[in-house]
Amino acid sequence: MYARWMRRLIEPFRRSIRNKLMLTMIVLAVAPIIAITALAAENNRRSMEEEVISTTLSNMKWTGIHLGSQFAQLNNLIYTVLISPHLSDYLANAEEQNLSSQFTSQRNIIDTLTNLFYSAGNHVIGVELYLKDYNKLFTIHASSSDIASLQAVPPAYKLLFDQNRDFTVTTDRKDPGRFELIRSINRFENQEKLGAVALQIRWGMLDQTLNLLRRGAEDTVIIASADGQILYQPSGIAPSPVILSRVAGTGEAQGYFRADHEYVFYSTIDPVGLKLITVLPTSFINESAMNTMKFGLIVGAISVAVAVLLAVLLAWRLATPIVRLARSVQGFGMMKERGPRPSYRVDEIGLLEMKLDQMAHRIREHIKNEYMITLEKKSAELKALQAQINPHFLQNTLQMIGSMLFMNSPSDSYGVLRSLSDMFRYIIREPDDLAPLRAELKHLSDYMLIQQQRFAARLSYSLEVDEAALTSLIPKLSLQPIVENAFFHGLEPKEGAWELKVEVTCREGDTVIHIIDNGIGIEADRLAGLRRSLEGRDSSRTSGERIGLGNVAARTRMHFGSRYGLELSSRHGQGTIVTLTIPQERNEMKHDQGAGGG
Structure with missing residues (x-):
């Protein structure tokens, strides 16, 4: 029954x-x-x-x-x-x-x-x-x-x-x-x-x-x-x-x-x-x-x-031509078949599948190739759109500026406002997905100036840069998300003094960037999982409302190849080191990548 x-x-x-x-x-x-x-x-x-x-x-x-x-x-x-x-x-x-x-x-x-x-x-x-x-x-x-x-x-x-x-x-x-x-x-x-x-x-x-x-x-x-x-x-x-x-x-x-x-x-x-x-x-x-x-x-x-009414009307209008086409295709029976795939459908679409299989197969292969190319381009655009200032960071910064207006000198408040303005300008007004390392470090310095104002009593920050590396190109908004993750996952849960250090060196034609913190570190099992994700292709992987390390790693590989990207080392309770490797002196790649759709 x-x-x-x-x-x-x-x-x-x-x-x-x-x-x-x-x-x-x-x-x-x-x-x-x-x-x-x-x-x-x-x-x-x-x-x-x-x-x-x-x-x-x-x-x-x-x-x-x-x-x-x-x-x-x-x-x-x-x-x-x-x-x-x-x-x-x-x-x-x-x-x-x-x-x-x-x-x-x-x-x-x-x-x-x-x-x-x-x-x-x-x-x-x-x-x-x-x-x-x-x-x-x-x-x-x-x-x-x-x-x-x-x-x-x-x-x-x-x-x-x-x-x-x-x-x-x-x-x-x-x-x-x-x-x-x-x-x-x-x-x-x-x-x-x-x-x-x-x-x-x-x-x-x-x-x-x-x-x-x-x-x-x-x-x-x-x-x-x-x-x-x-x-x-x-x-x-x-x-x-x-x-x-x-x-x-x-x-x-x-x-x-x-x-x-x-x-x-x-x-x-x-x-x-x-x-x-x-x-x-x-x-x-x-x-x-x-x-x-x-x-x-x-x-x-x-x-x-309203949606049901529109869906019924739209479905009726869309389906009527398909029904007429299915009836018309019955006249194609004399055409030579080239190994058609069997169809188990009994409606009009089943008839279309049987008669147009060869043409659909060729078109499908072409669409598949075009789709994969378009998907890669759209994925790259999506990753760039995801790189935005954390709204909680913006809220905390505005609250801090409000407090500084009453407690600090105008020059101190202006310095924080200027850094926040430069961060927005860098995100909004720089159209390219690749940026000089000099500009990326300037953006990071603006971010750290605000963080040092917030956590002045606890935070110690240092930056060491090899001047020869400053002209290297780097995927825009790569360093600040890594540092933000260091604060959120490593430093904020830690009691006592915080230490964050950024080192930029040149090594065998590459630019190597170390981001070192003395946070709580990462447990061995979780560290192994993070390393596996950094080696994959899940470029949309994020952490809550923040850009994940996988996002930065995927964009780096997309621009420079599989030998570049992120490495992660950590011991639970002893801090974490994130290493980002990019090519040195790659200014010419800016035009090459544009020609390739990257």
Whole structure:
């Protein structure tokens, strides 16, 4: 039954070229629209993801610094009590003083705490001073002040003493909207805990700073303790204990990771050691992609309807002459056959194949030869078009120039702008695929000047050139892609200082260019695969958004022959050497290659 229905479905297309052509054109019209819509949505999601991650990490860094500054100011307020001469006198002489002197000393301490309270601002709602040896608790609030003699150590201070810590930050259990910053009073000689000073503070004093991290109604901003306990959460849904435990267990001061349904960013707040956590749901990033998909579906549906209509009309008009031709060719039966190939088709095209096989064979051979020549030319043009400035490099350069306009002298900013302008001029205004090595090195120097401005503190660059090699011709935009790959794959993943060296020498009639870096190197298995690809003919091979080494190698072989091209040597963890070999003094090849279509 299934086979019978399949035959009925396929039969109209087997016996009619019209139906085949209609179906093919409909598929060719509809498939690209669907693919482009899906690809646009995914690219938009990835771009949004990269922007959100970069921006959030930057905001986390600066917000953490600002929060640290606020906590440092609170610490400074406490230090005004710790260094108070009234506190020192009381600790030194409390047991020897009479009642009148004790009253005066305590009154002085109350005055000191009162001054701190009124100078601290509206967010500080209370100040306490606890003295362990005397079991005295001095308390200051907006409407009252008190001195109490206690029978036991208050829980908050007991935690500080038991853990032998210099300070703690804890949320008030009765009022989650405020917290206590407690700092111990230590004896100078042996750091013995004599007591502590506590500030009772509203968490709201940090809201304005935390709002810098808010990107939507669904995100969550948290201040947590070093062990992952939530201290303050102004909004959002609390993350799972697993996420908090993972944040607490990381040894990094700042970073992020992706959980099942959210992105989690974290940063350490110095000097108190608290964790600043931001949780963004993946729906925030996917929202833009979904909007693109919705508009794409609307446009795609309209485009599909129009494409189907045009495909049917066009297929009908194209197939009608073929049908008439097939009927006309039936009169050619008396012509002498020259070994026709058997045809297994039963439609009009099958008849054409059988009657015109000899002529098609000769034409096919001619077309094949012409096609291969044209394909080589088009491939060369494609490779030249692929050689363009990496958009991420351009974005980073423009951002750096913006920063330099505020921080550096005009001459420094102009130098970078001039180098970037020369790079574009070299790419756009030089029409030939071959360029003098002198011009190629100038383009590389412009690129490296920009990189040295970006990574001045880490990058060391040197160039050694044999003057006799400067007139050699080289495929345009060969060196800068190699150096860019050295940055992306070798130097950027490496910690510490970067070293990049370019050496140009002449050897036995050839020009040899070494590009040496001290990056992370290449593992043996991957190095073997890269060497095999450099020996092949896959000239369109690229690496992400950058021109691959295979592209440079293929263009070099295309212009100068198989004995020229790229060699690669590397050891994992010890750097990489890329060697490019080209002929020396090949100025005459510029005209020869043009005559040959290369």
